[in-house]
Amino acid sequence: MANKTYKLNTGQEIPAIGLGTWQSPPGEVRKAVYVALEAGYRLIDCAYCYANEDEVGQGLADAFKAGIVKREDIFVVSKVWTTYNTRVELGLDKSLKSLGLDYVDLFLVHWPLLMNPNGNDDRFPKLPNGERDIIRSHNHVDTWKQMEEVLKTGKTKAIGVCNYSKRYLEQLLPHATVIPAVNQIENHPALPQQEIVDLCKEKGIHIMAYSPLGSTGGPLFRAEPVVKISEKHGVKPATVLLSYHLRRGSTVLAKSVTPERIRENLNLIELDDDDMKLLNDYSDKLTKEGKLQRFVYPPFGVDFGFPDKS
Numbered sequence: 001m002a003n004k005t006y007k008l009n010t011g012q013e014i015p016a017i018g019l020g021t022w023q024s025p026p027g028e029v030r031k032a033v034y035v036a037l038e039a040g041y042r043l044i045d046c047a048y049c050y051a052n053e054d055e056v057g058q059g060l061a062d063a064f065k066a067g068i069v070k071r072e073d074i075f076v077v078s079k080v081w082t083t084y085n086t087r088v089e090l091g092l093d094k095s096l097k098s099l100g101l102d103y104v105d106l107f108l109v110h111w112p113l114l115m116n117p118n119g120n121d122d123r124f125p126k127l128p129n130g131e132r133d134i135i136r137s138h139n140h141v142d143t144w145k146q147m148e149e150v151l152k153t154g155k156t157k158a159i160g161v162c163n164y165s166k167r168y169l170e171q172l173l174p175h176a177t178v179i180p181a182v183n184q185i186e187n188h189p190a191l192p193q194q195e196i197v198d199l200c201k202e203k204g205i206h207i208m209a210y211s212p213l214g215s216t217g218g219p220l221f222r223a224e225p226v227v228k229i230s231e232k233h234g235v236k237p238a239t240v241l242l243s244y245h246l247r248r249g250s251t252v253l254a255k256s257v258t259p260e261r262i263r264e265n266l267n268l269i270e271l272d273d274d275d276m277k278l279l280n281d282y283s284d285k286l287t288k289e290g291k292l293q294r295f296v297y298p299p300f301g302v303d304f305g306f307p308d309k310s
């Protein structure tokens, strides 16, 4: 199951599972990347914002040197950070330099807003009152236009977005010459985001699911249907949460810096219809009760059009 791939609207094959690197600390992420590639992962999800692409690059270089993989065997994703949304090519160049690569396979808009490129911090500029320094007049479509230009340089093989709601996608698509290959969104049974998933499917945009375990510490391991299904199949709750995305036709990103967990997360299974019903009923119940859980929602103070937050 871990070898499964999907086809993007560019014709590229994208693996069904990838290693996440957000909050993977320096001193650990180099080894995590190496262990993952050795174990069979072929997709590594990175971002300028994570401030660890140098070390991810070292992990990649270690694996190339050891002959575990060649560059063309792997799918590397990076993202333009919000302070670079008017300087997309510069953002990509910085990531490529850190990663030690001359191209990425997929480059994504990390969040559809602009933080002050001339602010008091490269990644998280703040106003004197402590709020994030956001340029509210910026139109996210202008960033997409720069993404389309960057695609022509060959420094990325595909372009896409992250954290796009249905509303934002509907604003973007009429102006897009290139349809995003991917929308990377938070996705799990406690936040199915079905309206976005359905729209993306209709438009040929592949979903990459992030925070599938509920992010830091994996809070979704304790969700009742997850426990039930894991007991039924004799697998770990993590396996259930990751396998859920295979049945939904999405790529899933799992972050770990713990070698045994990195390996364990490749043990995907095929959930049956009863399992999916349990998980979907759980999603429906949370939706009805207004108890959906969004674990990653940076304090931008911007309405991105997510129904659970708007």
Ligand SMILES: NC(=O)c1ccc[n+]([C@@H]2O[C@H](COP(=O)([O-])OP(=O)(O)OC[C@H]3O[C@@H](n4cnc5c(N)ncnc54)[C@H](OP(=O)(O)O)[C@@H]3O)[C@@H](O)[C@H]2O)c1
Residues within 6 Å of the ligand: 019, 020, 021, 022, 023, 045, 046, 110, 162, 163, 184, 185, 209, 210, 211, 212, 213, 214, 215, 216, 217, 218, 236, 238, 253, 254, 255, 256, 257, 258, 261, 262, 264, 265, 296
């Ligand atoms: N585009 C975006 O805006 C965006 C936002 C968030 C995330 N992402 C991407 O998606 C990736 C995954 O999301 P995430 O990092 O938020 O969270 P996640 O993968 O849902 O969960 C990571 C947490 O689960 C733990 N864990 C992993 N496997 C486990 C296992 N088998 N058993 C027990 N615990 C386990 C990890 O601990 P240890 O590491 O200590 O093992 C870590 O605390 C990110 O790393 C990033 O690449 C993208």
